[in-house]
Amino acid sequence: MNTFRVLKTAVTDVAATTTQPGAATARTGVLNLSKGFTMQTPNFLAPTSRGVVPHLSPDNLEKNTGVEGVFVALEDFIEKAPQRIPPLYTYPSTLRSFISLPSSTFLLLSPRRSPGITCPKANSDANLSILTSVGFRDLPIKDYVSAVVRLEPDIVLGIADIANTVSPGKNRVQKMVNRTEMWLDELLKMVYPVAAAGEKEGDKSIPAVFAPILPLEKDRQRFYLSHLVDNVEKLAGLVFTGAEFVDVVPEELAGLPKLQSDVMGGPHQVLEMVGRGVDLFNIGFVGVMTDAGIALHFNFTANEVGDEDKLELATDMWDAKFATDLSPLEEGCECYTCKKHHKAYIRHCLEAKEMTAWVLLQLHNLKVMERFFGDVRRSIEEGWWEKGRSAFEKKYKREMPEGTGLGPRLRGYQYKSVGGDKKLNEPAYRSLDSGDEDGL
Incomplete structure (x- = not known):
């Protein structure tokens, strides 16, 4: 049953x-x-x-x-x-x-x-x-x-x-x-x-x-x-x-x-x-963040927060400042990615269009969600759910950051076209002729 x-x-x-x-x-x-x-x-x-x-x-x-x-x-x-x-x-x-x-x-x-x-x-x-x-x-x-x-x-x-309409008729x-x-x-x-x-x-x-x-x-x-x-x-x-x-x-x-x-x-x-x-x-948003080269890093706790600026929910790993950063995606995270690799390696893989970058980001982002839902369940069981929800609202910005680099090749159902849109992925090969910089 x-x-x-x-x-x-x-x-x-x-x-x-x-x-x-x-x-x-x-x-x-x-x-x-x-x-x-x-x-x-x-x-x-x-x-x-x-x-x-x-x-x-x-x-x-x-x-x-x-x-x-x-x-x-x-x-x-x-x-x-x-x-x-x-x-x-x-x-x-x-x-x-x-x-x-x-x-x-x-x-x-x-x-x-x-x-x-x-x-x-x-x-x-x-x-x-x-x-x-x-x-x-x-x-x-x-x-x-x-x-x-x-x-x-x-x-x-x-x-x-x-x-297909927002307000269907009778x-x-x-x-x-x-x-x-x-x-x-x-x-x-x-x-x-x-x-x-x-x-x-x-x-x-x-x-x-x-x-x-x-x-x-x-x-x-x-x-x-x-x-x-x-x-x-x-x-x-x-x-x-x-x-x-x-x-x-x-x-x-x-x-x-x-x-x-x-x-x-x-x-x-x-x-x-x-x-x-x-x-x-x-949770469709996790895959969207991974494709954009973004690492999640939020926690659900009952800790009180002060008047400081709200924190980002995630970090864009395309940022050049991570090129020499040997720290993990998130300190204290127990995921495979954070235990085995650092930010500089992941950013290098993104720049090289190496699919390992997205594998490592997906592993980390899913681990963040596992931890998040585990803490939500614990808050209800232990009686601090409302306190945790209020603290999260005060601590983190609501909007996710936007990626600045190119993600992996997309399937057609992963985006909507309104006609006349430019291609989302750069061509894999370009002309060797110096006069044709835009490719074949």
């Missing part, structure tokens, strides 16, 4: 702004998945690209990080013929084996990356519009549902019909509600008959289904929320695309773990959402 148990709560200042029971409560909990995985919450998932945490091989992920779960998008693996290409559909094993995911790390499967690139074609009742490595296409809902059974993820996200809202409910029912109907058959044979590989909460006010999706309440015994959690909609959750669903699918605003956003009762976070 997939279960979630709340261990301790800590009411925050957010409680004064809402009347929703449990919506403004920071809490610790334990999530138990049917395949044997256990995770203490609040905690984070690492986003992946084609099933791999960027810059880290599976052995590095297992040996040098404490990452407990990864966020995998089926969109990454779909091409023109989803049943034949890529080999994902002909590989004689599960998605876990296909991507060589360490046995100690659980796998969450989503239909789309998060945040996903807006597709020019709208969804239909039978299809989800997605962006693949070969362009935009439709993913039949039935294909996603059958993929869940075939690929055997530990957690699966239901599909939400998200409008008719569009009705479609969003109806489709999301219909797609969730298709997923539940497929998962539970298979799960029941597996249980009879002693197979405990029952995927945990997280139902999507639409980015709509409570009144505009009340019928959908009522449907979730009616099926609460089949749900293992809830997933959100917007933090502002956490408070729409009915009291009957408040005991389910809550996942924020796209955290791009940094640790301040994480703390705000922990205070609203969110338990799991897909």
Whole structure:
């Protein structure tokens, strides 16, 4: 069975702004998945690209990080013929084996990356519009549902019909509600008959289904929320695309773990959402910082701060001042990078476009997040959560620094184009003719 148990709560200042029971409560909990995985919450998932945490091989992920779960998008693996290409559909094993995911790390499967690139074609009742490595296409809902059974993820996200506009009209809202409910029912109907058959044979590989909460006010999706309440015994959690909609959750669903699918605003956003009762976070901002050559260095403590200027949350390692700096990225950090290498080496690797630079930065940045979430859990358990949150707000700037150097080569889904943009990466080769300095 997939279960979630709340261990301790800590009411925050957010409680004064809402009347929703449990919506403004920071809490610790334990999530138990049917395949044997256990995770203490609040905690984070690492986003992946084609099933791999960027810059880290599976052995590095297992040996040098404490990452407990990864966020995998089926969109990454779909091409023109989803049943034949890529080999994902002909590989004689599960998605876990296909991507060589360490046995100690659980796998969450989503239909789309998060945040996903807006597709020019709208969804239909039978299809989800997605962006693949070969362009935009439709993913039949039935294909996603059958993929869940075939690929055997530990957690699966239901599909939400998200409008391309910020304020959808009445008719569009009705479609969003109806489709999301219909797609969730298709997923539940497929998962539970298979799960029941597996249980009879002693197979405990029952995927945990997280139902999507639409980015709509409570009144505009009340019928959908009522449907979730009616099926609460089949749900293992809830997933959100917007933090502002956490408070729409009915009291009957408040005991389910809550996942924020796209955290791009940094640790301040994480703390705000922990205070609203969110338990799991897909931390997209960490990969963005690593790609930019930036090292994170923040801590969550109850230490009081004075009137000094606020500190940066991270450091741009492209800065020339680090060329001869033999100190670690962060004093006292226990990550592999800080114990084995120094700032000068990492900056040299960045300048040389050596991929080791991003490997070392990713290892360090993930370790910072592990420590951060561990301290958040401890603050709730020991009763100094609100004091720590206030101290963090006073101590650190809210915005992350911007990188000044070139990152690794980007995939098309990693940025949005508005047309006429310059290339983000310099050409790898240039003309030897002195008159052509701009390259071929």
